[in-house]
Amino acid sequence: MAIGYACIHLGSSKTQLSTLHVKNFTQEKFLLVLDHNLNALEEIFHYNMIHHIQMLRISSDIVPLSTHPINTVPWLDMYKDRLTRIGQLIQEQGMRVSMHPGQYTVLNSIHADVVQKAKKDLLYHAKFLDALGCDCTNKLVLHIGGVYGDKKESMHRFAENFATLDPSIKQRLIIENDDKSYTVEDVLSLSKQVHIPVVFDTLHHTLNPPQNNQLSLFEWIKICQETWKPQDGKQKIHYSQTGTNFKNGAHSSFIQAEQFFQFYQQLIDKDIDIMLEVKDKNLSAIKCNLLIMENPPIKYLEEEWAKYKYFVLGNSAKTYQEIRTLLKDKENPDVLTFYTLLEHAFDTPSSKMSQINTLQHLWGYFKKRATPQEKKRFLSLITGYEEDKKTLASLKNYMYKLSYKYSVSYLLDSLYFYIE
DNA sequence: TGACGTCAAGATCCG
DNA sequence: CGGATCTTGACGTCA
Secondary structure: OOEEEEOOOOOOOOOOOOOOOHHHOOHHHHHHHHHHHHHHHHHHHHHHHHOOOOEEEEOHHHOOOOOOOOOOOOHHHHOHHHHHHHHHHHHHOOOEEEEOOOOOOOOOOOOHHHHHHHHHHHHHHHHHHHHHOOOOOOOEEEEOOOOOOOHHHHHHHHHHHHHOOOHHHHOOEEEEOOOOOOOHHHHHHHHHHHOOOEEEEHHHHHHOOOOOOOOOHHHHHHHHHOOOOHHHOOOEEEEOOEOOOHHHOOEOOOOOHHHHHHHHHHOOOOOOEEEEOOOOOHHHHHHHHHHHOOOOOHHHHHHHHHHHHHHHHHHOHHHHHHHHHHOOOOOOOOHHHHHHHHHHHHHOOOOHHHHHHHHHHHHOOOOOOOOHHHHHHHHHHHHHHHOOOOOHHHHHHHHHHHHHHOOOHHHHOOHHHOOO
16 A cells, blocks of 8 residues: 655755746746756655655646646757656656646536647646656546536536547546535446546545445445556545535645544555545655554654654643653554654644743754854844744744754754744 | 635735 | 735636
8 A cells, every 4th residue: 555645745945846927937937947846856756765655646836837828848858858767766666656637627618628728738747747757557637527507418528528638648547526516426427438447535525425325435435446457556545634624625734643544444455545635745644654554663753753853842841751751662663642642742732931942952953053143143032932022933944044054954854844 | 706726926014 | 134914826617
Protein backbone atom coordinates (compact mmCIF):
# COMPACT_ATOMS: atom_id res chain seq x y z
CA MET A 1 0.00 0.00 0.00
CA ALA A 2 1.21 3.49 -0.84
CA ILE A 3 0.02 6.67 0.82
CA GLY A 4 0.06 9.90 -1.13
CA TYR A 5 -0.90 13.54 -0.79
CA ALA A 6 -2.08 16.28 -3.10
CA CYS A 7 -0.09 18.99 -4.81
CA ILE A 8 1.36 21.23 -2.18
CA HIS A 9 3.82 20.66 0.51
CA LEU A 10 4.44 22.07 3.98
CA GLY A 11 7.59 22.51 5.96
CA SER A 12 10.06 23.97 3.50
CA SER A 13 10.40 27.19 1.56
CA LYS A 14 12.01 25.38 -1.37
CA THR A 15 8.91 23.39 -2.27
CA GLN A 16 6.44 26.25 -2.81
CA LEU A 17 5.09 26.66 -6.31
CA SER A 18 4.96 30.04 -8.02
CA THR A 19 2.38 31.26 -10.46
CA LEU A 20 1.83 33.86 -13.11
CA HIS A 21 -1.20 35.93 -14.10
CA VAL A 22 -2.25 36.75 -17.64
CA LYS A 23 -1.60 40.47 -17.33
CA ASN A 24 2.02 39.85 -16.31
CA PHE A 25 2.71 37.19 -18.88
CA THR A 26 5.96 37.29 -20.79
CA GLN A 27 7.94 34.33 -22.12
CA GLU A 28 10.79 35.27 -19.83
CA LYS A 29 8.67 35.34 -16.69
CA PHE A 30 6.91 32.16 -17.68
CA LEU A 31 10.19 30.28 -18.03
CA LEU A 32 11.40 31.62 -14.69
CA VAL A 33 8.26 30.38 -12.98
CA LEU A 34 8.32 27.01 -14.72
CA ASP A 35 11.97 26.56 -13.84
CA HIS A 36 11.23 27.42 -10.23
CA ASN A 37 8.29 25.00 -10.12
CA LEU A 38 10.29 22.11 -11.56
CA ASN A 39 12.95 22.72 -8.94
CA ALA A 40 10.24 22.67 -6.28
CA LEU A 41 8.86 19.42 -7.73
CA GLU A 42 12.28 17.82 -7.50
CA GLU A 43 12.57 18.98 -3.90
CA ILE A 44 9.20 17.42 -3.14
CA PHE A 45 10.26 14.11 -4.67
CA HIS A 46 13.46 14.21 -2.68
CA TYR A 47 11.49 14.85 0.49
CA ASN A 48 9.09 12.03 -0.31
CA MET A 49 11.97 9.69 -0.96
CA ILE A 50 13.59 10.23 2.42
CA HIS A 51 10.20 10.03 4.15
CA HIS A 52 9.16 6.84 2.37
CA ILE A 53 6.16 8.43 0.69
CA GLN A 54 5.53 6.60 -2.55
CA MET A 55 2.73 8.58 -4.12
CA LEU A 56 2.11 12.20 -5.13
CA ARG A 57 -0.50 14.17 -6.98
CA ILE A 58 1.32 16.72 -9.11
CA SER A 59 -0.37 20.12 -9.10
CA SER A 60 -2.02 21.18 -12.35
CA ASP A 61 -0.46 24.58 -11.69
CA ILE A 62 3.06 23.18 -12.14
CA VAL A 63 2.94 24.82 -15.59
CA PRO A 64 1.29 28.23 -15.12
CA LEU A 65 -1.36 29.20 -17.68
CA SER A 66 -0.60 25.90 -19.37
CA THR A 67 -3.49 26.01 -21.83
CA HIS A 68 -4.17 29.72 -21.96
CA PRO A 69 -4.05 31.15 -25.51
CA ILE A 70 -1.52 33.74 -24.38
CA ASN A 71 0.98 30.99 -23.68
CA THR A 72 2.63 29.93 -26.92
CA VAL A 73 5.95 28.99 -25.35
CA PRO A 74 7.05 25.51 -26.56
CA TRP A 75 7.96 24.53 -23.00
CA LEU A 76 7.40 20.83 -23.60
CA ASP A 77 10.25 20.77 -26.13
CA MET A 78 12.41 23.24 -24.24
CA TYR A 79 12.20 21.23 -21.02
CA LYS A 80 12.19 17.76 -22.54
CA ASP A 81 15.47 16.64 -21.00
CA ARG A 82 14.73 18.19 -17.66
CA LEU A 83 11.34 16.48 -17.47
CA THR A 84 12.85 13.18 -18.50
CA ARG A 85 15.40 13.45 -15.69
CA ILE A 86 12.71 14.16 -13.11
CA GLY A 87 10.76 11.21 -14.48
CA GLN A 88 13.77 8.95 -14.08
CA LEU A 89 13.93 9.92 -10.42
CA ILE A 90 10.28 8.94 -10.04
CA GLN A 91 10.80 5.57 -11.67
CA GLU A 92 14.02 4.77 -9.84
CA GLN A 93 12.21 5.25 -6.54
CA GLY A 94 9.19 3.24 -7.65
CA MET A 95 6.93 6.20 -7.03
CA ARG A 96 3.45 6.65 -8.40
CA VAL A 97 2.13 10.05 -9.47
CA SER A 98 -1.18 11.43 -10.65
CA MET A 99 -2.77 14.66 -11.72
CA HIS A 100 -6.28 15.98 -11.14
CA PRO A 101 -7.76 18.69 -13.37
CA GLY A 102 -10.10 20.77 -11.25
CA GLN A 103 -13.80 21.49 -11.28
CA TYR A 104 -13.46 23.76 -14.31
CA THR A 105 -12.42 20.99 -16.67
CA VAL A 106 -15.80 19.68 -17.79
CA LEU A 107 -15.72 17.02 -20.47
CA ASN A 108 -19.49 16.52 -20.55
CA SER A 109 -20.47 20.19 -20.91
CA ILE A 110 -23.36 21.14 -23.20
CA HIS A 111 -21.17 23.93 -24.54
CA ALA A 112 -18.87 22.90 -27.37
CA ASP A 113 -16.21 25.48 -26.45
CA VAL A 114 -16.08 24.22 -22.86
CA VAL A 115 -15.59 20.67 -24.10
CA GLN A 116 -12.81 21.83 -26.43
CA LYS A 117 -11.06 23.56 -23.54
CA ALA A 118 -11.49 20.48 -21.38
CA LYS A 119 -9.88 18.33 -24.07
CA LYS A 120 -7.02 20.76 -24.40
CA ASP A 121 -6.54 20.74 -20.65
CA LEU A 122 -6.60 16.94 -20.46
CA LEU A 123 -4.07 16.79 -23.26
CA TYR A 124 -1.76 19.11 -21.33
CA HIS A 125 -1.95 16.84 -18.29
CA ALA A 126 -1.34 13.70 -20.33
CA LYS A 127 1.57 15.26 -22.20
CA PHE A 128 3.14 16.33 -18.94
CA LEU A 129 3.00 12.76 -17.62
CA ASP A 130 4.25 11.48 -20.98
CA ALA A 131 7.19 13.89 -20.80
CA LEU A 132 8.07 12.48 -17.39
CA GLY A 133 8.05 9.04 -18.95
CA CYS A 134 5.42 7.86 -16.49
CA ASP A 135 3.38 4.88 -17.69
CA CYS A 136 -0.41 4.57 -17.58
CA THR A 137 -0.57 3.42 -13.98
CA ASN A 138 0.05 7.11 -13.26
CA LYS A 139 -3.48 8.39 -13.54
CA LEU A 140 -5.47 11.46 -14.47
CA VAL A 141 -8.43 11.93 -12.15
CA LEU A 142 -11.59 13.63 -13.39
CA HIS A 143 -15.12 14.18 -12.17
CA ILE A 144 -17.96 13.44 -14.55
CA GLY A 145 -19.03 17.08 -14.68
CA GLY A 146 -22.39 18.85 -14.79
CA VAL A 147 -25.87 17.32 -14.75
CA TYR A 148 -27.78 19.85 -16.91
CA GLY A 149 -31.11 18.51 -15.72
CA ASP A 150 -30.59 15.03 -17.16
CA LYS A 151 -28.02 12.84 -15.52
CA LYS A 152 -28.34 9.92 -17.89
CA GLU A 153 -27.95 12.07 -20.97
CA SER A 154 -25.02 13.93 -19.40
CA MET A 155 -23.25 10.66 -18.67
CA HIS A 156 -23.88 9.60 -22.23
CA ARG A 157 -22.28 12.85 -23.45
CA PHE A 158 -19.25 12.10 -21.30
CA ALA A 159 -18.93 8.69 -22.96
CA GLU A 160 -19.23 10.18 -26.44
CA ASN A 161 -16.61 12.82 -25.79
CA PHE A 162 -14.38 10.29 -24.09
CA ALA A 163 -14.33 8.25 -27.29
CA THR A 164 -12.74 11.16 -29.17
CA LEU A 165 -9.85 11.64 -26.75
CA ASP A 166 -6.18 11.06 -27.46
CA PRO A 167 -5.03 7.55 -26.41
CA SER A 168 -2.55 8.98 -23.88
CA ILE A 169 -5.54 10.51 -22.08
CA LYS A 170 -7.85 7.52 -22.46
CA GLN A 171 -5.34 5.14 -20.97
CA ARG A 172 -4.85 7.37 -17.94
CA LEU A 173 -8.27 8.76 -17.20
CA ILE A 174 -10.09 7.59 -14.08
CA ILE A 175 -13.39 8.94 -12.80
CA GLU A 176 -14.37 9.97 -9.30
CA ASN A 177 -17.64 10.32 -7.41
CA ASP A 178 -18.30 13.93 -6.40
CA ASP A 179 -19.94 15.56 -3.40
CA LYS A 180 -23.04 16.92 -5.15
CA SER A 181 -24.07 15.23 -8.37
CA TYR A 182 -22.62 11.88 -9.29
CA THR A 183 -22.65 9.11 -6.69
CA VAL A 184 -20.34 6.13 -6.76
CA GLU A 185 -23.21 4.16 -8.29
CA ASP A 186 -23.45 6.68 -11.15
CA VAL A 187 -19.70 6.59 -11.70
CA LEU A 188 -19.67 2.79 -11.74
CA SER A 189 -22.42 2.80 -14.34
CA LEU A 190 -20.44 5.20 -16.53
CA SER A 191 -17.34 3.08 -16.00
CA LYS A 192 -19.21 0.14 -17.56
CA GLN A 193 -19.71 2.23 -20.69
CA VAL A 194 -16.22 3.67 -21.07
CA HIS A 195 -14.21 0.88 -19.41
CA ILE A 196 -12.04 3.07 -17.20
CA PRO A 197 -11.37 2.69 -13.46
CA VAL A 198 -13.37 4.33 -10.69
CA VAL A 199 -11.57 6.17 -7.93
CA PHE A 200 -13.68 6.06 -4.79
CA ASP A 201 -13.68 9.18 -2.62
CA THR A 202 -14.73 8.46 0.97
CA LEU A 203 -15.81 11.99 1.93
CA HIS A 204 -17.75 12.61 -1.28
CA HIS A 205 -19.46 9.27 -0.74
CA THR A 206 -20.50 10.26 2.77
CA LEU A 207 -21.87 13.58 1.53
CA ASN A 208 -23.48 12.17 -1.60
CA PRO A 209 -24.39 8.47 -1.16
CA PRO A 210 -26.37 6.48 -3.74
CA GLN A 211 -30.14 6.23 -3.26
CA ASN A 212 -31.31 3.32 -1.08
CA ASN A 213 -27.71 2.66 -0.17
CA GLN A 214 -27.47 -0.84 1.31
CA LEU A 215 -23.70 -1.26 1.21
CA SER A 216 -20.93 -0.21 3.55
CA LEU A 217 -18.11 2.08 2.51
CA PHE A 218 -15.82 -0.92 2.43
CA GLU A 219 -18.10 -2.91 0.17
CA TRP A 220 -18.23 -0.01 -2.29
CA ILE A 221 -14.44 0.16 -2.29
CA LYS A 222 -14.33 -3.53 -3.07
CA ILE A 223 -16.81 -3.11 -5.94
CA CYS A 224 -14.75 -0.25 -7.39
CA GLN A 225 -11.70 -2.51 -7.32
CA GLU A 226 -13.21 -4.57 -10.12
CA THR A 227 -12.89 -1.60 -12.49
CA TRP A 228 -9.09 -1.64 -12.10
CA LYS A 229 -7.32 -3.78 -14.66
CA PRO A 230 -3.68 -4.94 -14.48
CA GLN A 231 -2.48 -2.17 -16.83
CA ASP A 232 -4.05 0.42 -14.50
CA GLY A 233 -1.94 -0.57 -11.52
CA LYS A 234 -3.25 -0.91 -7.99
CA GLN A 235 -6.67 0.41 -7.09
CA LYS A 236 -6.60 3.97 -5.81
CA ILE A 237 -9.00 5.64 -3.45
CA HIS A 238 -9.25 9.15 -2.02
CA TYR A 239 -9.47 9.36 1.74
CA SER A 240 -10.31 12.44 3.77
CA GLN A 241 -11.96 13.39 6.99
CA THR A 242 -14.41 16.22 7.32
CA GLY A 243 -13.43 19.48 9.00
CA THR A 244 -15.37 21.14 11.80
CA ASN A 245 -18.04 22.38 9.39
CA PHE A 246 -19.52 19.13 8.18
CA LYS A 247 -22.01 20.75 5.79
CA ASN A 248 -19.58 22.21 3.28
CA GLY A 249 -17.50 19.08 3.03
CA ALA A 250 -14.25 20.92 3.63
CA HIS A 251 -11.26 18.75 4.32
CA SER A 252 -9.94 18.50 7.85
CA SER A 253 -6.73 20.25 8.81
CA PHE A 254 -5.07 16.94 9.68
CA ILE A 255 -5.94 13.24 9.53
CA GLN A 256 -6.93 11.88 12.93
CA ALA A 257 -4.73 8.89 13.59
CA GLU A 258 -7.26 6.79 15.48
CA GLN A 259 -9.99 7.29 12.87
CA PHE A 260 -7.65 6.50 9.98
CA PHE A 261 -6.30 3.41 11.70
CA GLN A 262 -9.82 2.05 12.22
CA PHE A 263 -10.61 2.72 8.57
CA TYR A 264 -7.47 0.90 7.50
CA GLN A 265 -8.27 -2.12 9.66
CA GLN A 266 -11.71 -2.44 8.10
CA LEU A 267 -10.48 -2.38 4.50
CA ILE A 268 -11.42 -5.65 2.85
CA ASP A 269 -8.34 -5.64 0.62
CA LYS A 270 -5.38 -3.70 1.94
CA ASP A 271 -3.41 -3.91 -1.29
CA ILE A 272 -4.61 -0.50 -2.51
CA ASP A 273 -3.15 2.99 -2.76
CA ILE A 274 -4.63 5.80 -0.70
CA MET A 275 -4.51 9.45 -1.73
CA LEU A 276 -5.08 11.71 1.25
CA GLU A 277 -6.97 14.95 0.82
CA VAL A 278 -6.12 17.00 3.85
CA LYS A 279 -4.88 20.46 4.58
CA ASP A 280 -1.59 19.47 6.17
CA LYS A 281 -0.67 17.36 3.13
CA ASN A 282 2.70 15.62 3.54
CA LEU A 283 2.51 15.78 7.33
CA SER A 284 -0.53 13.53 7.48
CA ALA A 285 0.93 11.33 4.74
CA ILE A 286 3.94 10.57 6.92
CA LYS A 287 1.63 9.94 9.85
CA CYS A 288 -0.59 7.47 7.99
CA ASN A 289 2.41 5.78 6.46
CA LEU A 290 3.88 5.12 9.89
CA LEU A 291 0.53 3.99 11.28
CA ILE A 292 0.23 1.16 8.78
CA MET A 293 3.90 0.20 8.78
CA GLU A 294 4.74 -3.11 10.39
CA ASN A 295 7.44 -2.72 13.03
CA PRO A 296 8.44 0.85 12.26
CA PRO A 297 11.90 1.64 13.61
CA ILE A 298 11.92 4.05 16.58
CA LYS A 299 14.18 6.25 14.46
CA TYR A 300 11.24 7.25 12.26
CA LEU A 301 9.27 8.48 15.27
CA GLU A 302 12.29 10.29 16.62
CA GLU A 303 12.66 12.10 13.31
CA GLU A 304 9.02 13.11 13.49
CA TRP A 305 9.49 14.30 17.04
CA ALA A 306 12.45 16.46 16.06
CA LYS A 307 10.23 18.34 13.64
CA TYR A 308 7.23 18.76 15.96
CA LYS A 309 8.81 19.22 19.37
CA TYR A 310 9.02 23.02 19.51
CA PHE A 311 5.50 23.36 18.27
CA VAL A 312 4.32 20.98 21.00
CA LEU A 313 6.35 22.74 23.66
CA GLY A 314 4.77 26.03 22.62
CA ASN A 315 1.28 24.64 23.04
CA SER A 316 1.54 22.23 25.93
CA ALA A 317 4.50 21.48 28.16
CA LYS A 318 2.54 18.57 29.62
CA THR A 319 2.09 16.85 26.27
CA TYR A 320 5.74 17.57 25.50
CA GLN A 321 6.77 15.59 28.58
CA GLU A 322 4.30 12.79 27.84
CA ILE A 323 5.72 12.29 24.34
CA ARG A 324 9.29 12.35 25.64
CA THR A 325 8.38 9.62 28.11
CA LEU A 326 6.66 7.61 25.39
CA LEU A 327 9.75 7.73 23.17
CA LYS A 328 11.96 6.32 25.92
CA ASP A 329 10.64 2.88 25.01
CA LYS A 330 12.98 2.14 22.11
CA GLU A 331 11.85 -1.45 21.66
CA ASN A 332 8.15 -1.00 20.96
CA PRO A 333 7.42 2.33 19.28
CA ASP A 334 3.78 3.19 19.88
CA VAL A 335 2.92 5.13 16.75
CA LEU A 336 -0.78 5.51 17.46
CA THR A 337 -0.27 6.93 20.95
CA PHE A 338 2.47 9.22 19.66
CA TYR A 339 0.18 10.80 17.09
CA THR A 340 -2.80 10.89 19.43
CA LEU A 341 -0.71 12.90 21.89
CA LEU A 342 0.48 15.12 19.07
CA GLU A 343 -3.10 15.77 18.00
CA HIS A 344 -3.89 16.68 21.58
CA ALA A 345 -1.21 19.37 21.41
CA PHE A 346 -2.90 20.77 18.30
CA ASP A 347 -6.19 20.97 20.18
CA THR A 348 -4.68 22.63 23.23
CA PRO A 349 -4.93 26.41 23.18
CA SER A 350 -1.46 27.72 23.80
CA SER A 351 -0.62 30.22 26.49
CA LYS A 352 1.65 33.19 26.04
CA MET A 353 3.84 31.85 28.83
CA SER A 354 4.54 28.53 27.17
CA GLN A 355 5.16 30.26 23.84
CA ILE A 356 7.71 32.58 25.45
CA ASN A 357 9.32 29.62 27.15
CA THR A 358 9.67 27.94 23.76
CA LEU A 359 11.10 31.10 22.18
CA GLN A 360 13.71 31.22 24.95
CA HIS A 361 14.57 27.59 24.11
CA LEU A 362 15.14 28.57 20.51
CA TRP A 363 17.14 31.62 21.53
CA GLY A 364 19.55 29.19 23.15
CA TYR A 365 20.75 28.29 19.66
CA PHE A 366 21.77 31.88 18.98
CA LYS A 367 22.65 33.62 22.20
CA LYS A 368 26.37 32.94 21.95
CA ARG A 369 26.75 34.09 18.36
CA ALA A 370 24.03 36.72 17.98
CA THR A 371 25.10 40.34 17.58
CA PRO A 372 24.08 42.84 20.27
CA GLN A 373 21.52 44.28 17.83
CA GLU A 374 19.98 40.85 17.31
CA LYS A 375 19.75 40.33 21.04
CA LYS A 376 18.13 43.71 21.45
CA ARG A 377 15.65 42.96 18.68
CA PHE A 378 14.80 39.58 20.19
CA LEU A 379 14.19 41.04 23.65
CA SER A 380 12.08 43.87 22.29
CA LEU A 381 9.99 41.44 20.26
CA ILE A 382 9.43 39.33 23.38
CA THR A 383 8.35 42.42 25.33
CA GLY A 384 6.12 43.45 22.46
CA TYR A 385 4.54 39.99 22.42
CA GLU A 386 3.95 40.12 26.16
CA GLU A 387 2.20 43.44 25.76
CA ASP A 388 0.11 42.29 22.78
CA LYS A 389 1.92 44.64 20.45
CA LYS A 390 3.65 41.90 18.47
CA THR A 391 2.21 38.68 17.14
CA LEU A 392 3.66 35.25 17.64
CA ALA A 393 3.97 35.01 13.86
CA SER A 394 6.33 37.95 13.69
CA LEU A 395 8.48 36.41 16.44
CA LYS A 396 8.55 33.09 14.63
CA ASN A 397 9.48 34.95 11.49
CA TYR A 398 12.43 36.55 13.24
CA MET A 399 13.60 33.24 14.67
CA TYR A 400 13.41 31.74 11.21
CA LYS A 401 15.58 34.50 9.83
CA LEU A 402 18.16 33.89 12.53
CA SER A 403 18.07 30.14 11.87
CA TYR A 404 18.69 30.87 8.23
CA LYS A 405 21.48 33.33 8.89
CA TYR A 406 23.32 31.00 11.26
CA SER A 407 22.43 27.84 9.27
CA VAL A 408 20.84 26.02 12.19
CA SER A 409 19.50 23.12 10.15
CA TYR A 410 17.81 21.48 13.13
CA LEU A 411 15.60 24.55 13.45
CA LEU A 412 15.20 25.10 9.73
CA ASP A 413 13.74 21.59 9.49
CA SER A 414 11.35 22.27 12.36
CA LEU A 415 7.65 22.54 11.66
CA TYR A 416 7.48 25.18 14.38
CA PHE A 417 7.71 27.83 11.67
CA TYR A 418 5.03 26.33 9.48
CA ILE A 419 2.16 25.20 11.68
CA GLU A 420 0.01 26.87 14.26
C1' DT B 1 -25.23 37.45 -9.86
C1' DG B 2 -22.72 35.17 -6.37
C1' DA B 3 -21.02 30.91 -4.22
C1' DC B 4 -18.13 27.26 -4.75
C1' DG B 5 -12.39 25.91 -4.14
C1' DT B 6 -7.54 27.03 -4.45
C1' DC B 7 -3.30 29.43 -3.30
C1' DA B 8 -0.11 32.80 -4.55
C1' DA B 9 0.61 37.50 -6.23
C1' DG B 10 -0.41 42.08 -5.77
C1' DA B 11 -2.37 46.03 -3.54
C1' DT B 12 -3.12 48.66 0.42
C1' DC B 13 -2.88 50.11 4.98
C1' DC B 14 -0.68 50.43 9.59
C1' DG B 15 2.94 51.52 12.89
C1' DC C 1 10.39 48.94 5.93
C1' DG C 2 8.11 44.74 7.99
C1' DG C 3 3.90 42.90 8.74
C1' DA C 4 -1.12 42.27 8.50
C1' DT C 5 -5.16 42.18 5.76
C1' DC C 6 -7.85 42.36 1.81
C1' DT C 7 -8.55 41.53 -3.29
C1' DT C 8 -7.79 39.25 -7.59
C1' DG C 9 -7.03 35.65 -10.86
C1' DA C 10 -8.52 31.49 -13.81
C1' DC C 11 -12.02 28.46 -14.58
C1' DG C 12 -17.69 26.30 -15.23
C1' DT C 13 -21.96 25.00 -12.98
C1' DC C 14 -25.87 25.80 -10.39
C1' DA C 15 -29.12 28.06 -7.23
